[in-house]
Amino acid sequence: MANAAIELKNITKTFGSVVANRDVSFTVNRGEILSILGENGSGKTTLMNMISGIYFPDSGQIFIDGKEVVIRSPKDAFDHKIGMIHQHFKLVDVFSATENIILGLKGKDKFNIKESAKKVSEISHKYGFDIDPNKMIHEMSVSEKQTVEIIKVLYRGADILILDEPTAVLTPQETQKLFAILRRMRDDGKSIIIITHKLHEVLSLSDRVSVLRKGEYVGTVNTAETNEGELTEMMVGKKISLNIHRSEPKGCEDRLLIENINCVSREGTKLLNSVSFTAKSGEILGIAGIAGSGQRELLEAIAGLQHIDSGKIIYNDPKTGEEENLRDKTPLQIRELGVRLSFVPEDRLGMGLVGNMGITDNMMLRSYRKGKTVFLERKGPHDLAEKIISELEVVTPGTETPVRRLSGGNVQKVLVGREIAAAPTVLMAAYPVRGLDINSSYTIYNLLNEQKERGVAVIFVGEDLDVLLELCDRILVIGSGCVTGLVDARTTTKEEIGLLMTKGKGEEA
Amino acid sequence: MLAFLVSAIRLGMVFLFGSTGEILTEKSGHLNLGTPGIMCVGASCGCFAEYLYLKSVGPYASPVLAILVAVVSAFIGAALMGLLFSFLTVTLRANQNVTGLALTTLGIGISDYMIAKAGTSFGRASKFFSASLPFADDLGWFGELFLSHGVMIYLAIAVAIVCSFVLSKTRVGLNLRSVGENPATADAAGINVSRYRYVATCVGAGISGLGGLTFIMDYLNGNWEYCIDAFGWLSIALVIFTVWKPNLAIFGSIVFGALYIASSYIVGVSFAGKELFKLLPYVVTIIVLIFTSMRSRKKNQPPESLGLSYFREER
Numbered sequence: 123m124a125n126a127a128i129e130l131k132n133i134t135k136t137f138g139s140v141v142a143n144r145d146v147s148f149t150v151n152r153g154e155i156l157s158i159l160g161e162n163g164s165g166k167t168t169l170m171n172m173i174s175g176i177y178f179p180d181s182g183q184i185f186i187d188g189k190e191v192v193i194r195s196p197k198d199a200f201d202h203k204i205g206m207i208h209q210h211f212k213l214v215d216v217f218s219a220t221e222n223i224i225l226g227l228k229g230k231d232k233f234n235i236k237e238s239a240k241k242v243s244e245i246s247h248k249y250g251f252d253i254d255p256n257k258m259i260h261e262m263s264v265s266e267k268q269t270v271e272i273i274k275v276l277y278r279g280a281d282i283l284i285l286d287e288p289t290a291v292l293t294p295q296e297t298q299k300l301f302a303i304l305r306r307m308r309d310d311g312k313s314i315i316i317i318t319h320k321l322h323e324v325l326s327l328s329d330r331v332s333v334l335r336k337g338e339y340v341g342t343v344n345t346a347e348t349n350e351g352e353l354t355e356m357m358v359g360k361k362i363s364l365n366i367h368r369s370e371p372k373g374c375e376d377r378l379l380i381e382n383i384n385c386v387s388r389e390g391t392k393l394l395n396s397v398s399f400t401a402k403s404g405e406i407l408g409i410a411g412i413a414g415s416g417q418r419e420l421l422e423a424i425a426g427l428q429h430i431d432s433g434k435i436i437y438n439d440p441k442t443g444e445e446e447n448l449r450d451k452t453p454l455q456i457r458e459l460g461v462r463l464s465f466v467p468e469d470r471l472g473m474g475l476v477g478n479m480g481i482t483d484n485m486m487l488r489s490y491r492k493g494k495t496v497f498l499e500r501k502g503p504h505d506l507a508e509k510i511i512s513e514l515e516v517v518t519p520g521t522e523t524p525v526r527r528l529s530g531g532n533v534q535k536v537l538v539g540r541e542i543a544a545a546p547t548v549l550m551a552a553y554p555v556r557g558l559d560i561n562s563s564y565t566i567y568n569l570l571n572e573q574k575e576r577g578v579a580v581i582f583v584g585e586d587l588d589v590l591l592e593l594c595d596r597i598l599v600i601g602s603g604c605v606t607g608l609v610d611a612r613t614t615t616k617e618e619i620g621l622l623m624t625k626g627k628g629e630e631a
Numbered sequence: 632m633l634a635f636l637v638s639a640i641r642l643g644m645v646f647l648f649g650s651t652g653e654i655l656t657e658k659s660g661h662l663n664l665g666t667p668g669i670m671c672v673g674a675s676c677g678c679f680a681e682y683l684y685l686k687s688v689g690p691y692a693s694p695v696l697a698i699l700v701a702v703v704s705a706f707i708g709a710a711l712m713g714l715l716f717s718f719l720t721v722t723l724r725a726n727q728n729v730t731g732l733a734l735t736t737l738g739i740g741i742s743d744y745m746i747a748k749a750g751t752s753f754g755r756a757s758k759f760f761s762a763s764l765p766f767a768d769d770l771g772w773f774g775e776l777f778l779s780h781g782v783m784i785y786l787a788i789a790v791a792i793v794c795s796f797v798l799s800k801t802r803v804g805l806n807l808r809s810v811g812e813n814p815a816t817a818d819a820a821g822i823n824v825s826r827y828r829y830v831a832t833c834v835g836a837g838i839s840g841l842g843g844l845t846f847i848m849d850y851l852n853g854n855w856e857y858c859i860d861a862f863g864w865l866s867i868a869l870v871i872f873t874v875w876k877p878n879l880a881i882f883g884s885i886v887f888g889a890l891y892i893a894s895s896y897i898v899g900v901s902f903a904g905k906e907l908f909k910l911l912p913y914v915v916t917i918i919v920l921i922f923t924s925m926r927s928r929k930k931n932q933p934p935e936s937l938g939l940s941y942f943r944e945e946r
Contacts, residue, residue, distance in 0.1 A: 176819065176943065197821035212816035214809045216930065224802075225809050226820030233802045274820075 125152045126188065127282055127313040128173070128204070133182035135168055142168040146182070146339040148332045150282070155304060155314045157324040157345075159357055160334035166317045167209065169334070170284045173315075174206035175199040186282075197226075202282075205275025209286040209317075211267045215260040219253060223274045245276050249303050249310075264291045268300070276307075283307065284315045289323055293623070301327050321350045333357055354560075366567050366592040369575055371405035376438055377579035378424070378548055383433030383449075385419050385603075393419040394430070395603045401548065403440070406570060406580040408594030408611060410587065410619050416603040417583045421550050424581075426453040440547055440577075474537045477526030481507040481518065481536055484525055488540060510539035514565060531562035538569060549573050552583040567593055587619055599623055633772055635889070635896045641780065641850050643888030644787040645859075648842030649866025650884065651791045651877050656713070656835035657870060658798060659828045660811035661720065662938040664731025666839050667863025668738020669712045673840020674847045674859060675742035675749075676708025677701040681756040682749040697759045698782060701844060709840020712738060713833040720940055721825050727938050739860055742843075746855055757853025783845040788881055790838055795878040807831055811934035814941035824941055842866065865891070868916040874923060874931040887912045 129149040135142045143165045150156045160166045171177045173184065175196040183190055186202050193199050199206070213222050220239040239255035246253050246269075253269050262270070268288060275283055285304075289297045304314055304327065318324060324331055325345060333340040333356040340356045378401040385394035394416050401407050411417055422428035424435055426448065435448040448456055475484045485503035507521040514535040518528055525533055538554055551570065555563040570593070574580050584590045590597055591611055599607040599622040607622035649670055656663045663669070681701040685692055716734055719725040760781045767778035798804040809817040810827045818824050846859050869887055873879040894900050894908035923931045 174819075195821065196819050200821055206819075208819065212813070212819040214812040214816055215935065216812060216932075217805075217809065221805060222816075224805070226806060226817065226822045227802070233800070233805075 126150070127152045127186070129185040129188075130169075130173070131183045131185070133169065133172060133179045133184070135165075135172060135177060135179050141337050143172070143179075143334075143337045146334065146337075148339060148342055150313045150315055152281075152313055153308055153311045154329045155308050155316060155327055156342075157328035157331045158315060158317045158334065159321075159324055159331050159353060164334040164357075165337040166334055167286055168337075170206060170286060170315065170317060173199065173282075174204055174284060176206075200278050200280070203278075203280050204282045204284070205278060205280030206284040207268065207271045207275065207286065207288060211271055213259045213267055213270060216258065218256050218258055219262075219270045219273075220255040222259060222270055223255075223277050225274075227278070242273055242277065245273050249276070249306050251303065265293075265296045268292070272303075280312075282313045282315070284317070286317045288316065289318065289320065297323070321353055324353065325350065357560075366564070366589065367571055368593060368595075369571065371402070371574070371595050373577060374402040374404050375440070376400050377403045377440070378581075379434070379436040379438075380424070381434040381436065383420075383423060383435065384431045385416075385423060385428060386431050392603050394423065397433070397600070397603070397605050399598050399605060399608065401579040401581055403547070403577045403579045404574060405595040406574050406582050406593060408590040408597040409581065409583040409600065410590050410597055411600040411623055415600050415623075417552060417600065419603075420600070421552055421581070421583065424448065424548075424550065426451050426456050437548075475525050475533065478524050480520075480522035480524060481511065481516075482521045484536065485510075485540055485543075488544060506540075506543055510536060510543070514539050514569075535562065535565065538566060542569060542573060546573070546578055548579045548581070550581040550583075553585060554582070555584070555586075555589070563589075590619070633775055635892070636776060637779065638892055639885055639889035640776075641784065641888070642846075642892060643884035643886075644784045645842045645846040645850060645862055645884075646866050646869050646887050647787045647791055647880055647884035648845055649839045649863060650869040650873065650880050651787070651794050652709075652835040652837065652839030652842070653867055653870045654835075654873075654875055654877050654880065655794055655798075655807075655838065656832050657875065657937055658807055658811045658934055659831035659835075660814060660934055660936045660939065660941070661716070661828055661832050661835075662727050662731065663713070663716055663734075663832060663836065664728060664867065665712060665716055665734025665738060665836075666731075666867055667860035668735035668741075669709045669836045669839050670738075670843035670846075670859055670863045670866070671742035672712050672738045672843070673705040673709035673837075674843030674855075675745040676840070677705030677844035678753050678756070678847060678855065679745045679749045680704030681753060685755060692755075692759075694759045694762065697756060701756065701760075701848065702783075702786075702841065705840045705844040706837040709843070710833045710837035712840070713836025714829070716836065717829040717832045721828050724940050724942065727940065735860065735863070739858055742858070751855035753847065753853035753855070755853070757848050760848040761852065781849045783841070783849050786841070787845065787884075790841075791877040791881050794838075795876065798877065808934070811936060814936055814939075815943075818941070818943055839863075839866065865912055868913055871933075872912075872916045872919050874919075875933060886915075890915065 126149045131147045133146045134144050146169055158166050158169070168177060172179045173193065175193045175198050178194060184193060185191065191202055193202065214225070217225070220235055220242050223242055224238045242253070242255040245251070251269050251273060253266060253273065259267060259270065268291070288300060292300060304316070308314055316328065328345050330342055330344050331348065331353060332342040333353065335357060343352070380397060380399050382396045382398050383394055384392065384396060387393050397420060409417055409420070419428050423430045430449060433449070437446045437448050439446060476487065482500060482504045485506045486498065486500070504521060510516060511518060511521065516528070516532045516535050518532060525536060528536070534554060538551065541549065549570070554566050570580050570582060582594060591614070594611040597609050597611050597614065597619060598605060599609065599619055601623055609618060649666060653663060653666050678701070681697065684697065684700045712734055716730055719730045720727050760783060763779045763781060767774040770778060798808065806817065806822045807827055809820070810822060810824050814824045842862065843859055846862060847853065847855055865887060869880060869883055872887070873883040890911040891909055893911070894905035900908065
């Protein structure tokens with residue numbers, strides 16, 4: 123192909139016995155946006171890491187402008203004008219935007235921050251970014267950080283840009299802005315590779331789509347000639363019904379009453395501002411909002427992990443019919459009261475599980491107090507671990523394999539499985555499907571539905587509006603720590619929720 | 632009072648060398664707890680080389696060469712300890728804390744052995760180090776306070792200023808700081824993390840080693856009276872005290888020096904009381920830690936990945 127900017131031939135990469143990529147080949151042309159589509163663990167990020175020099179392929183060839191190249195380090199990648207914007211931003215928190223952008227550059231020119239800042243501003247103007255070159259990274263929003271990342275690769279004169287799930291952390295409006303910028307870059311003659319698993323983004327943004335499945339290359343199609351159904355089929359290998367099962371809520375009682383809770387951060391900003399709502403048994407209450415609007419703090423407040431400054435959290439005990447105020451109780455006290463809150467934190471390995479321990483040991487974290495002797499009783503937790511592995515189809519070599527070695531989806535299954543095993547009356551799940559492929563996501567949805575049918579009050583914090591609309595019974599929308607709306611998931615529209623999500627911002631509440 | 636200040640400065644510069652080196656090391660993300668041992672090795676290597684040099688040239692020693700021999704040997708000896716630390720933690724991926732503590736023990740052992748060989752008296756060599764500007768005495772208190780010192784004192788301040796400049800104003804400094812803050816980011820930016828860590832740790836150890844030499848040759852006037860590892864720990868404390876800034880360390884080191892010797896200049900303090908006084912630098916360090924933690928300013932925090940090893944392909 124005459125205008126191929128980069129061409130991959132038979133790339134293979136293994137990690138130990140796990141094959142991350144096998145015989146992957148595709149081309150990207152100048153002035154085009156190519157989407158790499160695939161489920162989790164299909165090897166998208168690994169493949170891109172090989173182009174950007176983080177990993178080195180075991181075999182295969184990479185051609186740039188028709189010439190074979192060897193990319194051994196990120197520096198080599200820069201030399202070939204390849205720039206990657208990682209999913210996890212690679213920025214130094216205590217540096218300014220400009221310092222981050224020029225980091226690692228070996229210019230012959232004099233080291234001059236002011237000159238560099240000026241150049242950063244020029245690039246911002248050219249493509250329509252909005253950034254203060256002297257702002258420190260730790261003071262920036264996620265979207266600003268991403269902007270810094272993109273300018274960083276442009277500053278180095280990159281012609282081939284790789285973006286790894288760039289929209290995962292953005293609001294719909296920010297996403298639109300980003301897409302406009304990407305289109306402008308494409309028209310400027312740059313090649314853009316975007317990794318994503320959001321189908322509508324693939325269809326609206328890219329010129330062509332390459333699909334990976336379990337590390338293997340499935341094929342490339344022109345976006346104009348395809349549709350969601352075909353792409354999904356290429357991705358998962360079989361047709362999956364997009365309908366999430368939803369039963370009618372039965373026997374609803376008020377389980378959890380949140381009344382006017384306020385929460386102030388150490389810096390003095392309001393994390394939660396007079397939040398009130400009711401969670402009912404036998405229904406799934408969805409919580410929608412832009413990332414960082416207070417979802418995490420809300421769940422943590424209920425679970426007893428976050429101090430609240432005022433307000434009440436009333437729990438109706440289904441056994442005794444008594445009301446308990448959970449405010450300012452420790453998680454242990456909450457458990458001892460018979461109040462069972464199962465909490466699936468956002469950060470799976472950080473707060474939920476101990477990465478270096480096996481599944482059995484992680485099960486014991488919740489149950490070790492039940493032991494009667496000073497010695498640990500391993501049998502119960504071991505059986506539970508076996509049960510979770512078989513019922514949730516966790517892929518692991520055994521119950522003693524450290525959970526950090528499992529893929530994201532499997533880690534999530536272990537975590538959710540453990541929380542459900544505690545037979546909760548209230549189950550809170552924050553982004554339980556984040557980073558999961560479609561099949562694993564459905565497993566999680568089914569688990570949540572099962573709990574709902576058992577009369578559990580399920581609180582589901584999600585980011586995909588389509589899922590929220592199909593899975594939940596009611597959706598609570600929060601924006602900047604305030605409740606901006608409570609809607610019936612069966613009758614509302616995406617647009618309505620999207621509007622409510624952005625409402626809290628800029629308004630004096 | 633004047634004598635007290637002069638003494639405080641002379642002792643302070645021992646800390647200044649130690650902590651400038653440690654700051655450089657820590658900025659690369661290495662928490663080198665081997666500094667006490669490294670300072671011992673620096674001192675003993677410098678003394679040992681000086682002993683050999685003076686023995687070989689007899690009575691006709693060149694002052695410049697004498698100083699150079701000791702300084703270069705001290706630097707190289709200490710830098711080799713830094714190399715060992717880097718090899719263990721970067722290449723063999725050993726735990727930094729354990730490695731550092733092992734180096735401290737090793738360093739003390741090495742220096743004890745070398746001093747056993749070379750003797751404990753370096754009075755002749757010390758004369759070269761304490762030589763000061765000839766007109767210093769004519770300038771009264773000003774001369775005594777600022778100009779009466781030996782060469783190592785000025786070298787310490789110069790090194791601290793150069794380090795401060797390199798860290799904050801140059802490309803190399805920016806790269807080095809990024810390696811200590813976020814090595815994955817630095818790596819993705821095309822910076823050779825391992826090389827920066829090796830070089831920073833070796834140079835840092837070398838500079839720390841000069842502190843040991845300064846203590847023996849300048850502060851103790853060439854008498855190896857006791858092992859100097861305590862000053863290594865104080866240097867590490869000083870790094871925290873000065874919130875990882877070599878230019879602040881210049882003043883911080885003099886404060887530490889003053890606190891450490893204060894007891895000797897106050898009449899009527901019992902022996903136990905003196906030891907209590909020597910605790911002061913550590914107490915001050917803890918207070919500084921409390922304050923910087925309370926204010927939780929990002930600027931004054933240790934490098935983010937301090938003490939953490941970096942492996943590129945770890946998942």
